[in-house]
Amino acid sequence: MRTLIKLLALLLALALAAGGWAWWWTTQPLPLTAERVEITVPQGASTRTAALKAVEGGVRTQPDLLGWYFRLAGRDQTIKPGDYAVTQGMTPADLLSKMVRGDRIALAVTLVEGWTFKQFREALAKAEHLRHETQAMAPADIMKALGKPGVAAEGRFFPDTYHYFKNASDLDVLRQSMQLMEKRLQAAWDARAPGLPLKSADEALILASIVEKETGQAGDRTHVAGVFVNRLRIGMRLQTDPTVIYGLGDAFDGNLRRSHLQADTPWNTYTRAGLPPTPIAMPGKASLLAAVQPAQTKALYFVARGDGSSHFSESLGEHNRAVNKYQRGGQ
Structure with a gap:
């Protein structure tokens, strides 16, 4: 009987020791083959x-x-399935918690303010570990796949940094960006100043894209928007070079010529009145707000000073003198 009791006591002691060791092991850092390793847990x-x-x-x-x-x-x-990073100091408990949370490795792609849709697609094409499902698709087909058939792709994606997991579809990134632009545009439109010569949020988006391309210094943004709003109010043509350049497409070689200003396209605001038919780039939040909350100004003209800022003028005579000073080197 005493032998049995001793045996049971020994077994209990061993069990307690094993349990204690097991608990201790779960709290110790996992040894790794490198400072950081990556593991892939398959579905199921x-x-x-x-x-x-x-x-x-x-x-x-x-x-x-x-x-x-x-x-x-x-x-x-x-x-949860996916790719996980394991770093020095992580315990078995840390690793299990990470995989239960689905705290997977996230990658990122950045869409820059003022980029065109073509430039964004080029960035997506270079993004690592992204499934390029849209690579052979035309912009119209992409918009259809995103549930927006008949809507032009240009300007419909918000410039920001987007995170994705390995092997995600580029359509997922595009959808994130499109939905954020819809949210930002609606917020801006809801906060618009009264009496704007803009009929819809879409027109505000078009104007914001022009403001984005025409602004060299953030402090000038609302004044640039004010000039264009003033022109729209009186029926004056916008006469903005970035719209002409956009209309030229791949034919533009970096040198805007007088013949380009005279060549009519739907985006040539020298030959056509009003806003162009689509945005010409992807505006950021500041340009969206500037388009709907422009500066109260009488200026109808502006010219780049050469340092990123612009000189604003109320009359053509003043504008011509500013052009002579800042663009032609006159006094």
Whole structure:
């Protein structure tokens, strides 16, 4: 009887020791083959498979031990598939928590204010680990895939940095950007000043894209918008070079000539009155707000000073003198 009691006591002591060691192990940093390793957990992976993938990815431990812990500690939770980063100092508990949360490796692509849709697509094409489902699609087909058939793609995507997971579709990034532009545009339109010569939020977007391309210094943005609003009010042509350049497309070689200003296209605001038919770039939040909250000014003209800022004039005579001073080197 005493022998049995001693045996049971020994077994209990061993169990407690094993349990204590197991608890201790879950709180210790996992040894790695590098400072940072990446593991990929496939869809539908079991806890054992997740443990095996961790070891294959560079976590130096026994897969059976890690799998046992995942199964025991995560029995009421689901490990989400995806790519995960494991860094020095992470414990088995940290790794399990990360995979249960779905805290996967995120990549990023940046859309810059003033870029055209073509430039954004070029950035997407270079983005790493992104499925390029739209690569062979025309802009009209992309907009149809995004649920906006018949809407021009230009200007419909908000410039920002977008995060995505490995093997995400470029359509997902485009959808994020489009939805954010819709939100920002609606917010700007709702905050518009009274009496604007703009019939819709779409017209505000077109004007904002012109303001974006015409502004060299942030402090001038609302004044640039004020000039264009003044021109729209009196029926004066906008006569803005960026719209002409946009209408030229790939034919523009970087040198805007007088013949270009005279060549009629739907975007030539020298030959056509009013706003062009579509935006010419993707405006940021500041340009959206400037278009609907322009400066109260009497200026009808502006010219670049050469330092990023603009000189604004109320009369053609004053404007011509400013052009002579800042563009032709006159006094």
